[in-house]
Amino acid sequence: MLDLKWIRENPQLLDEALERRGAGSASSEVRRLDEARREHLKVLQDWQGRRNEASKEIGKAKASGDAPRAEAVMAEMTDLKARIQDGEKEERRLDEELSGFLATLPNVPLADVPRGADESENVEVRRSGQRPAFTFEPKEHFELGEALGQMDFDAAARMSGSRFTVLRGKLARLERALGQFMLDVHTGEFGYEEVSPPLLVRDDALFGTGQLPKFAEDLFRTSDGRWMIPTAEVSLTNLVREQILDEAALPLRFTALTPSFRSEAGSAGRDTRGMLRQHQFYKAELVSVNTPETSLAEHERMTRAAESVLERLGLHFRTVVLCTGDMGFSSQKTYDIEVWLPGQNAFREISSCSVCGDFQARRMNARFRPAGEKVAPRFVHTLNGSGTAVGRALIAVMENYQTETGEIRVPDVLRPYMGGLEIIGRE
Template identity: 55%
Template sequence: MHDIKAIRENPAAFDAALARRGLPPLSLEILEIDAARRAKILASETAQAAQNAASKQVGAAKAAGNDAEFERLRALVAQTKTDIATLTEGAAAEDSRLRDLLASIPNLPLPTAPDGRDESDNLELRRWGTPRAMDFKPLEHYQIPAALPGLDFATAAKLSGSRFVVLKGAMTRLHRALAQFMLDTHIDDHGLTEYWTPVLVKDEAMFGTGNLPKFAEESYQTTNGWWMIPTSEVTLTNTVAGDTLDAAALPLRMTAHSQCFRSEAGSAGRDTSGMLRQHQFEKVEMVSITTPETSLTEHDRMTQCAENILQKLGLPYRVVVLCTGDMGFGSTKTHDLEVWLPGQDTYREISSVSVCGDFQARRMNARYKPAGGGKPEFVHTLNGSGVAVGRCLIAVLENGQQADGSVDLPAVLHPYLGGKTRITTVGGLG
């Protein structure tokens, strides 16, 4: 949500930031609604003062036996009461219009976010690791002999339709091991606090993180009104909704492993093979709640936490900063981690780490008390994948594949797999 006071004070800067997002100027429309709302509020307050004064005069006219004046004043009070109700209702309608408009506008990019129209304009910051030279043609994950027995798309289609998978045997255990490894690393090495949260949430929670109202079609809603979370960013971030925190308690650093659900609306025809883009998947999420002064430092720290996961797994990757045309709705700056997939001969996103400033905090009304005193201020929120479990499974399979169709597994996963080091050509752990 945007600060109406900031828009009033510098509408040109607001429109310039929207232009970097490829959006038309909106400050004039916003300020016209705001002016109408404020005018109705002022008129209502003025009418209320007049009503109060007339009410006092009614008693005086009655006591003086002035029946004509009494009736005139009583009629005036009644009419003013009606006028106040009309003005109050009008102010509420304008307030709703203003809130709906502000809620539909994406966050403003930081000056350090590069300008651009789409992902082709993203800027690479760094790379880690060298893709392994293979003396055979690398396969995509769903083609590797070792993976075939454990990736059952046919049964998933029978149960649920397209873009689902049933994992079996070694694939299930590897998937579970990856999630546990990620959690342990974030808790033990990075100092995050583990949470377990619901996957069904109310409208307010989805609104708080910016998923509603704009992205309703990309999420699933139950018949009794709950929403299925697209990521535990929704639940973790909303743990502070409506709260006023002490500055000394910040930053809050949270992590959770959860099921995630996305309709993938608008992605028809993209990544239809395999399990790269699914309706149901798992992620280990990171969320931080900070003060404004520390949020950019925290953004770099969270990016490094996600990078550490990939480094421990020995997976080559690159870090890019998203351009203004490719950033998410609530983000003011985003780093993407793209892991190397030899089967596709390219880097693919496996984590997005975003700083949102006070954008989500205003929607949630989440504040903190400054250490030096003064009135509460809005917190800053950050979120990032640490990382997407299914996509990490894909990367492990493709980067570890061997010429005979088996898969060598990263050493850090061996303790989670009972000491097993590979997946055999027939799909068993060995």
């Protein structure tokens, strides 16, 4: 959530930032709601002040034996009490209206984020690795998986519907190996603490990270009112909600390998074959909690951690910075990492790493106490990234390491997780 004080002082900057993101101006509506609330508070405070004065007058009138005066002021007190009760209800309504509007405003992009309308205007910043050279026409992952008898979309559809996959045998083990490998890299080499978090969360948790209220249609909800996490970012970031941390404890770095659940609203007709766009998938998530002064450097570090996974898998990829029109709601700046898929002859996103500033922290009331300073606690900065999406990494390994006979070579770094297996063939 954006800082109301900042909006009051910088209405034009807010509207310019929203315009960069392709949204309409909002400063006039914020000002209208804010002024209505502040004017009402002034009236309410006047009534409360008069109530305090009247209480003293009643005491003096009774002490002096002036019964008519006491009764008149008591009658006024009765009227004041009713007005104050109604006024407090109106205060809550105005607070909710202002807060509700602020909750719909996206984060402000950093100055170096390129302006653009959609993904076609994202800017490539670097590439790594080499595209594999094939002497045959490479197949897509679903062709390979079905031919191996280890990727079953029909069985998944019979029990769950579309956008689900059943993996069996060595491909199921390969998916597990990828997730374990990612966790080992992030915990052992980049200092992330492994966490096993809840997969079901309440409204407040999703509000804190920015999925609610605006993106409810992208989520799955249970019959008891909880939500299935669309990413472990939700659970990991909310570890610090309503907390005041010591600066010495920062940065906090968390990682988790969990299922993620997404309704894929608005994706009708896109990636309908295979397991690129699923309702359920595994992801190794990265979350960092930092001071404002270190968050930008942490963003580069987090992106590097995600890139290192793909480098060790020997995959060709590129890193792009998202333009203003393609950024997520809570993000100030986002790097997408796109892996090369020979079967599609295209780069596809496998990781997004975002710095959010204090946007999520304000929604969660997550703060820290600066070391050695007698100042009020400050909001932390939060970051999140995929390190990486396990299902898409599986797709990339299958397509990049396929053989002409349709088998899959196991990358060297994964063989210890596969019991030394070198080739996945039909069982």
